Amino acid sequence: MQAAGSAAAAEAEAAAANDVYDAHPHSATLKRLEQSSGSLAASAIARMDETLPWYRAMPPENRSWIGLVAQAGIAAFTEWFRHPETPQAISTDVFGTAPRELTRAITLRQTVEMVRTTIEVMESAIEEVAAPGDESVLREALLVYAREIAFATAQVYAQAAEARGAWDARLESLVVNAVLSGEADEGAVSRAAALGWNSPEHVCVVLGTAPDGDSELTVEAIRRAARHAKLQVLTGVLGSRLVVIAGGSDNPLQVAKALIGPYAAGPVVAGPVVPDLLAATRSAQAAAAGLKACLAWQDAPRPVLADDLLPERAIASDPAAREQLVEEIYRPLEEAGSALLETLSVYLEQASSLEGAARMLFVHPNTVRYRLRRVTDVTGWSPSDVRSAFTLRIALILGRLADGEQPS
Structure with a gap:
């Protein structure tokens, strides 16, 4: 009884398939296309192995996935030819057979070469696969399918690029925030x-x-x-x-x-x-x-x-700026001798007047001029420049405060 039921089911499926073929305007070509799909896929893989160096250099696992994509592409074309009036989700039918990691293993250029090779193999077999008189029909269907598969390829890589771009943006934001915080x-x-x-x-x-x-x-x-x-x-x-x-x-x-x-x-x-x-x-x-x-x-x-904003930063309670002013200006002047510190302090207090500073120090103006040049050499800031003079004044104040806070 079970054997009889199985035979009846097989006969029903065969009858349904024959009905589909009979309803198709190019049933003979459709049958021959289905029968040739395996050999076409094998020919496409062989052509890739022969003409694409990057394919030969790939690991076996990736080559097998590419073979499945080629087979799925030919099968999707057969289904396309069977139901030309029904829109097909080509990206799902073809590229859905391979894992998402394949888009990282092969580049868009390599994918285009793979698709072109498969289409060329199918196009070269049109004369053998198509029934007499159906050559132009099959060729036109292949051209339309090639256009759709090209758009599907672009869509797959665009989606992968968008996903990677969103992930990269989040990753970059984490790095920038870590540095800033x-x-x-x-x-x-x-x-x-x-x-x-x-x-x-x-x-x-x-x-x-x-x-x-x-x-x-x-x-x-x-x-x-x-x-x-x-x-x-x-x-x-x-x-x-x-x-x-x-x-x-x-x-x-x-x-x-x-x-x-x-x-x-x-x-x-x-x-x-x-x-x-x-x-x-x-x-x-x-x-x-x-x-x-x-x-x-x-x-x-x-x-x-x-660094040009050190005095403002120090006034705004930036400890790093205060320390930098003391360590890079006040301490070098202190180590260079008390004469430089005294001369700079008096010069700034005398409204940047050489003669006034000389009178207060009981020295010649040229001596004051020489010492100020030494201040510039030691600190990198010129007392004669208004902005630099402001920075030097803040450094002197912070240095004296730092000295006053140290235990005697």
Whole structure:
């Protein structure tokens, strides 16, 4: 009884298939196409192995997946030819047979070569597969199918690129936030490496106000400017601030000028150069403190270095700026001798007058002039410049306060 039932079912399926063939306007070609699908797939794989060097160099697992994609493509064309009036989800039928990782294993160019090879094999077999008189019909159907498979290929890679882009954006945001918050560690370095960061020797952070509108467009504008300036960047919009971690240049002011275009109106501050990404937190904190203190310097250039804002940062209670002023200005002057400190103090108190300082010190004006040149050599700041004089005055005040706080 069971055998009889199985035979009846087989006969029913065969009858249904014959009905489908009989209803198709090109039933003979459809039958021959189904019968030839296996040999066509084998021929396509053999052609790829013969003409595509990258296919031969791939591991066996990936080659097997590509073979399945080729077979699925030919099977999808057969189904397309059977029901030309029904839209087919080609991307699902063809590329759904392979894992998502295949889009990472082979490039878009390689996929196009694979599809072209398969279509060429099918096109070369039209004379053998098509029933007499159906050659032009089958060729036209293959042309339409080739167009659709091309769009499906582009869609698959576009979706993969969008997914990778969204993931990369989240990863980049994590790295930028870690640097800005002082939490950068080896994990942040690893994530940056996954984004293509090649650990340049010179790194600095540039901060400013982010423009209104789409932050993705702003980030892309920064990347274009960085490519033009031959810089590596990690960037992101955090709240109202546009943060750029730039590598590849030991001149932070030049970096800021190269990247300033996408920033909104307002101050743009470049932190000092540091040796690597782990130390970029120091540059970011200096830039953030400078951005906050920039309000106190109405005539500050744009962009401006965080180190040029040391006095404003010190007044705004930035401990790093206070320590830097003491260690880089006051202590060297102190070590150079009391005469330099005394001369500088008196000169600044006398409204930058050489003669007035000379009278107060009971020395010749040339002596005062010589000592002031020595101050410039020791500190890098010129007492005759108004801005530098302000910085030196703040450094002297902080140095004396630091000395007063030390136990006697």
